[in-house]
Amino acid sequence: MNGAETGIRRPGRGDRPEIEVRRRRANAWFAFWTAGRMQFRLGLRHSMTYAAGVLNSLMFLSILVLSRREPLDPGSTTAILTGTALAAFWASSVWGGVAILRRERWMGVFGRSITGVQDPLVLLTGKLLGASVLNLAVVVASLAVGCLIFGLRPAFGSPLGALLGFATVVLSGAAASLLVGALLVVSRHGVAISNAIGVPISLLGGTLLPLTFLPEPVTWLSRLISLSWLQDFLHTATAGPIDWTPLGCALALSLAYAAIGVFVFRRMVDRARRDATLDLF
Amino acid sequence: MSNVATSPAIELCGLTRIFAAGSDVVRALDDVTFSVAPGECVALLGVNGAGKTTLTKVLSTLLLPTSGKARIAGFDVVEQPREVRARLAAVFGGERGLYSMLTARENLEYFGMLAGVGRRDLRLRVPELLAEVGLDDAADRRVEGYSKGMKQRLHIAAGLVGDPEVLLLDEPTVGLDPTEADRLRGKIAQLVDGGMTVLLTSHYLLDVERLAARVLLIDHGRLTHDMSLRAFAAVAGYEAAVIVSVGEGAADVVVRRAREVGGIVVAKIDGTDGDGNDHVTLLVERWQPELLVVLGQALTAVPVLDIQVRAAGLEEAFAVLTKGQSV
Structure with missing residues (x-):
């Protein structure tokens, strides 16, 4: 799919000879990169990026730090920071990702995306990853400022492990956005549903409360949410010794989210073309 | 490689699109066949x-037809959407x-x-196009x-x-001032x-008059007319409209006398304006300047205030063909 060209002939008229018009075809990498960069730019200009990323991060951090009477050791500080980062990122990225599809539909640009030369899934993946990278950057920057404000000094047992963990967080966030976005974009009540399930998912993911606080009968549910595994992995990556199993589980779940998301998205587009269920313009 | 050299740019054969909502069934397109x-x-x-919009959506691969075929440069919109998308662009305009x-460049x-x-x-x-549409400064x-x-x-x-290769344009001059609209027509x-x-x-039938060589008329999903622009313009059944403004109460005299003049196919009273003057429209089958002389003689002693002559336009033809349904 790399920029193969075909010629298109336009008829001659009068003295004018036939014209051959150059046309490029689908180029997945260029489409992915351009869509990601475009969404990154849009996010930079959107106030919700900062409202969700900055406010949530600092609010969660303040609640956890200010409520403690005893000083925090570096290990606890790191655990609080990673938990806060995950909670804030998940809130802004997954629900922000859902908003990308809804906004595209509302702005009347969704039709262009699915009738262009490029694969709409490649475009959507680029956009979701672009948004996720920006959201994580805003959250991490906000938490860095929070550390300066509260005088916190985190310690990373395995900086490489933490980095790998956060990269998986971005991928997992994009996969979850794809799944939830594709499921909710066709619903009239998409916004209400996404608001309603936001808190339960954060609870089950262990970002609002430790997973040990959950009642026994629902703990298995939290294991269907990649966030809970990422939380475990980042804990071991920072406190050591590093345990790779949670990372593998998080990646497997993210792949499953992406696969189901791709299936649902393709079905949704096919249905829209067949039944005219989306106001695509 | 495209097979455009041997195929029509647009080809529809028995294209039908049905929308069903509960017990309501709407045939938005009904057995439409034509080629461009x-x-x-x-x-x-x-x-x-x-x-019209349903047809454009089907051609742009956004909507699947219920039955029939639609091809762009020989490629089927259902079977070969990627090939179609590589050759076609649809411009729907509007606020959305x-x-x-993002900026225009982005x-x-x-x-x-x-x-x-x-x-x-x-x-x-991109810079070339921005300059062409006059947005380079913005x-x-x-x-x-x-x-x-x-x-x-x-x-x-x-x-x-x-x-x-194929451009579907929906209301291209909406929202443009007359100068811009004219510039855009030139570009198209x-x-x-x-x-x-x-x-x-x-x-805007002015767009049609300036740009199109052929007119397709669609009504309740069916293609009712496929004719040259010239044939379409002639559908009105007259070449010119003469609007005569007279003093109050003189309209009936004008209508009676005008009907005695050969070549006037319709003479009707349009109404009275705020100043109490009556307006009468006379539709002339074949316009010749001599007719104005004959008409002037027929209207001797009638208090004529003003006479305007305008050529029959596409609006009249459109009104005749759609039987006065609103556009």
């Missing part, structure tokens, strides 16, 4: 709800369809990528601050960025002259 040759500009006309928080770069234009070509094509401003006309121009540029004429096939949907 490469390099031709054809106007698609019809009252609101006639099926653009990324309002919008065009994105839509260019969607149309399959490579990075290197985009660097040349290229780096966010679209949310644009006027309706500027957005319309950006829509046109977004449609052209992929240099399509240039594209058609350059070999681009254009299917034009417009309620």
Whole structure:
């Protein structure tokens, strides 16, 4: 799919000879990169990026730090920071990702995306990853400022492990956005549903409360949410010794989210073309 | 490689699209068949709800037909959507369809990528197009601050960025001032002259008059007329309308005497204005300047205040063919 060209002939008229018009075809990498960069730019200009990323991060951090009477050791500080980062990122990225599809539909640009030369899934993946990278950057920057404000000094047992963990967080966030976005974009009540399930998912993911606080009968549910595994992995990556199993589980779940998301998205587009269920313009 | 050299640019055969909502079944397109040759500009006309937008959506692969075939440059819109998308662009205009928080340049770069234009070509094509539609000075401003006309121009540029073989244009001059509209008509004429096939949907019959060589009329989803622009204009049944303004109470005399003049097919009273003057419209089958002399003699002693003559336009033809349904 790399920029193969075909010629298109336009008829001659009068003295004018036939014209051959150059046309490029689908180029997945260029489409992915351009869509990601475009969404990154849009996010930079959107106030919700900062409202969700900055406010949530600092609010969660303040609640956890200010409520403690005893000083925090570096290990606890790191655990609080990673938990806060995950909670804030998940809130802004997954629900922000859902908003990308809804906004595209509302702005009347969704039709262009699915009738262009490029694969709409490649475009959507680029956009979701672009948004996720920006959201994580805003959250991490906000938490860095929070550390300066509260005088916190985190310690990373395995900086490489933490980095790998956060990269998986971005991928997992994009996969979850794809799944939830594709499921909710066709619903009239998409916004209400996404608001309603936001808190339960954060609870089950262990970002609002430790997973040990959950009642026994629902703990298995939290294991269907990649966030809970990422939380475990980042804990071991920072406190050591590093345990790779949670990372593998998080990646497997993210792949499953992406696969189901791709299936649902393709079905949704096919249905829209067949039944005219989306106001695509 | 395209098989465009041997195929019509647009080809429809028995195209039908049915919408079903509960027990309501609407045939938005009903057995529509026509073809458009490469390099031709054809106007698609019809009252609101006639099926024009559904047809454009099917051609742009956004909507699947219920039955029948539609092909672009020989490629089937259902079986070969990728090939169709590589050759066609649809411009729907309006306030939506653009990324309002991005600049015009960023919008065009994105839509260019969607149309399959490579990075290197985009660097040349985007500034060129921005200049062509007169947005070069505002290229780096966010679209949310644009006027309706500027957005319309950006829509046109977004449609052209992929240099399509077939262009579907829906109301291209909506929101443009007369100068801009004229400039845009010139640009479209240039594209058609350059070999681009254009299917034009417009309620502004001036666009049709200036650009199209052929007119398709669609009514309740059915193609009712397929004729040359000249034949379409002649449908009105008269060549000119003479509007006579007379003093109060003189309209009946004008109508009676005008009916005695040969060549006047219709004479009717239009009404009375705020100053109490009556207006009468006389429709002339074949316009000749001598007719005005004969008419002047017939109206001797009638208090004529004003006489205006205008050529029959496409509006009249459209009104006749759609039996006065609102556009």
